[in-house]
Amino acid sequence: MSSGTINVSVENIFPLIKKFLYSDHEIFLRELISNATDATLKLKHLHSIGQASGEYGEPQIEVSIDKESKTLTISDQGIGMTAEEVEKYINQIAFSGAEEFIEKYKDQQGEEAGIIGHFGLGFYSAFMVADRVEIITKSYQDEPAAHWSCDGSPNYTLEEAERTERGTSIILHIAEDSTEFLEESRISELLRKYNKFMPIPIKFGTRTETLPKPEDAKEDDPAPTQEVDNIINNPNPAWTRKPSDLEEDDYKQFYRELYPMQFEEPLFNIHLNVDYPFNLTGILYFPKLSNDLNMQKDRIQLYQNQVFVTDNVEGIVPEFLTMLRGVIDSPDIPLNVSRSYLQADGAVKKISSYITRKVADKLKSIFNDDRDAFQQKWDDIKIVVEYGMLTEDKFFEKAQKFALYPTVDGDYFTFEELTEKIKENQTDKEDKLVVLYASDKDQQHSYIEAAKGKGYEVLLLNSPIVSHLIQKLESEHENTTFTRVDSDHIDKLIQKDEEIASVLNEEEKERLNSLMSEVIPSEKFTLQLEAMDQEASPFTITEPEFMRRMKEMQKS
Ligand code: ADP
Ligand code: MG
Numbered sequence: 001m002s003s004g005t006i007n008v009s010v011e012n013i014f015p016l017i018k019k020f021l022y023s024d025h026e027i028f029l030r031e032l033i034s035n036a037t038d039a040t041l042k043l044k045h046l047h048s049i050g051q052a053s054g055e056y057g058e059p060q061i062e063v064s065i066d067k068e069s070k071t072l073t074i075s076d077q078g079i080g081m082t083a084e085e086v087e088k089y090i091n092q093i094a095f096s097g098a099e100e101f102i103e104k105y106k107d108q109q110g111e112e113a114g115i116i117g118h119f120g121l122g123f124y125s126a127f128m129v130a131d132r133v134e135i136i137t138k139s140y141q142d143e144p145a146a147h148w149s150c151d152g153s154p155n156y157t158l159e160e161a162e163r164t165e166r167g168t169s170i171i172l173h174i175a176e177d178s179t180e181f182l183e184e185s186r187i188s189e190l191l192r193k194y195n196k197f198m199p200i201p202i203k204f205g206t207r208t209e210t211l212p213k214p215e216d217a218k219e220d221d222p223a224p225t226q227e228v229d230n231i232i233n234n235p236n237p238a239w240t241r242k243p244s245d246l247e248e249d250d251y252k253q254f255y256r257e258l259y260p261m262q263f264e265e266p267l268f269n270i271h272l273n274v275d276y277p278f279n280l281t282g283i284l285y286f287p288k289l290s291n292d293l294n295m296q297k298d299r300i301q302l303y304q305n306q307v308f309v310t311d312n313v314e315g316i317v318p319e320f321l322t323m324l325r326g327v328i329d330s331p332d333i334p335l336n337v338s339r340s341y342l343q344a345d346g347a348v349k350k351i352s353s354y355i356t357r358k359v360a361d362k363l364k365s366i367f368n369d370d371r372d373a374f375q376q377k378w379d380d381i382k383i384v385v386e387y388g389m390l391t392e393d394k395f396f397e398k399a400q401k402f403a404l405y406p407t408v409d410g411d412y413f414t415f416e417e418l419t420e421k422i423k424e425n426q427t428d429k430e431d432k433l434v435v436l437y438a439s440d441k442d443q444q445h446s447y448i449e450a451a452k453g454k455g456y457e458v459l460l461l462n463s464p465i466v467s468h469l470i471q472k473l474e475s476e477h478e479n480t481t482f483t484r485v486d487s488d489h490i491d492k493l494i495q496k497d498e499e500i501a502s503v504l505n506e507e508e509k510e511r512l513n514s515l516m517s518e519v520i521p522s523e524k525f526t527l528q529l530e531a532m533d534q535e536a537s538p539f540t541i542t543e544p545e546f547m548r549r550m551k552e553m554q555k556s
Contacts, residue, residue: 030195036074039080073172197308262287266285270362284328302316304330334347375404
């Protein structure tokens with residue numbers, strides 16, 4: 001038996017660990033299961049290169065609760081540690097890692113602490129919930145097992161142990177203020193949150209499985225049952241597999257696995273898979289956004305090597321894509337840094353533009369392969385696409401090829417097709433292309449009909465950000481102007497010739513002008529005395545287009 005003192009330079013690290021990130025205490029379980037996973041994968045690797053004897057078998061990780069002795073145990077069948085390695089990895093390395101971490105981040109508050117808290121404390125995070133931690137471990141090498149025990153002071157004991165099977169058990173003596181972690185439901189919840197897709201099977205208790213009835217069973221014989229290991233994770237989630245090995249159904253199945261409460265099927269998926277210049281895998285889904293109550297709750301989840309990190313991907317994924325769902329897994333996203341640092345980080349910028357490009361490419365290929373299907377989904381995806389066009393110039397460029405502009409008659413044009421279609425009939429005297437649009441088919445019915453009577457195409461643009469989009473389109477296409485179908489008399493919507501003379505003489509015009517200016521504020525309306533149909537209406541009062549748009553922008 002030996003005992004010792006952990007080399008402490010921060011006066012006493014344990015109270016600090018306990019206090020640190022109070023709300024994130026739960027991450028201790030993820031940290032310990034990550035270590036168990038690492039240890040198992042290391043063993044697998046040693047086997048694969050012929051450096052470990054015996055069978056690799058099918059190692060599991062087991063989590064168990066003992067309410068009587070108030071312990072929570074995480075056991076693995078990985079490489080284990082010799083006494084010497086415990087000294088080195090637990091007393092020195094793990095400790096200095098935790099110490100460094102605390103030193104660096106103890107002053108961080110609020111949001112900044114948020115993402116950092118997802119990271120890095122490692123083994124010592126066990127002391128956030130336990131007042132004593134034991135390690136019983138046997139190395140894959142032929143050495144006696146070791147038993148380490150530490151009560152959260154810098155003193156520890158290390159002695160030989162009985163254990164004969166290879167692997168490590170971490171036994172947490174749960175502290176009085178953390179008894180929630182002795183509740184099965186709480187542990188289940190955490191395993192589901194952080195470990196659902198980890199690469200080694202994780203057992204938590206057993207469950208009863210119903211077997212098929214034997215052939216000769218009578219009608220009211222109960223179906224036979226058996227107790228089986230309750231494995232809480234899927235070690236081979238879809239995103240870790242090759243896209244070529246997956247069918248459409250596999251993607252749908254995985255969507256249900258990710259969001260069990262989501263009954264609507266996704267519209268389509270995008271498999272991300274890159275290993276240079278950064279490593280990233282994942283699957284993104286376009287959900288049906290309309291009337292979706294889970295919109296806020298079911299978000300893109302970020303993983304690192306199949307370990308859940310967060311579902312707040314702000315700063316990593318471009319904002320317009322945060323409306324998507326799915327998984328991103330990348331070991332190359334530096335999460336132990338603040339959000340503002342993250343946004344300025346070169347690797348993260350590359351990741352973000354890679355994702356944008358993949359999404360654009362996928363939309364383009366669906367558009368090319370099956371335009372009908374794409375058109376049918378347009379209403380559900382347009383908000384994402386339009387928002388992307390407004391906020392990301394690269395995306396705007398690509399989206400030009402597939403963004404659709406529906407007409408009031410239900411035809412869908414790309415911008416280029418639209419231009420082609422209307423250039424003969426809808427060019428004004430200044431050679432500008434005039435795109436007419438309506439926002440409400442019923443309310444603007446008579447205007448729409450009048451325009452159609454002239455052979456004009458009228459778009460139906462009704463998304464909440466349409467006024468911004470129009471502004472963007474006008475600035476990108478110098479020779480095009482958008483005009484609302486009800487913004488003027490039909491003959492004035494597209495001015496093709498010189499002004500038409502009024503039936504009124506100068507004196508009459510003057511009188512009418514001064515009369516009208518008393519009733520209508522000139523900054524809000526325009527009075528025109530040269531309407532075409534002089535018989536029916538010798539003048540028109542219209543609201544200038546920019547006023548109308550201003551109002552719409554304020555609304556949206
Ligand atoms: P990290 O995992 O980042 O290395 P930790 O503090 O989580 O830091 O763990 C420190 C070290 O302790 C690990 O690198 C590993 O060598 C050792 N260790 C922790 N848990 C286990 C385990 N279950 N089996 C074998 N070694 C372990
Ligand atoms: Mg670790």
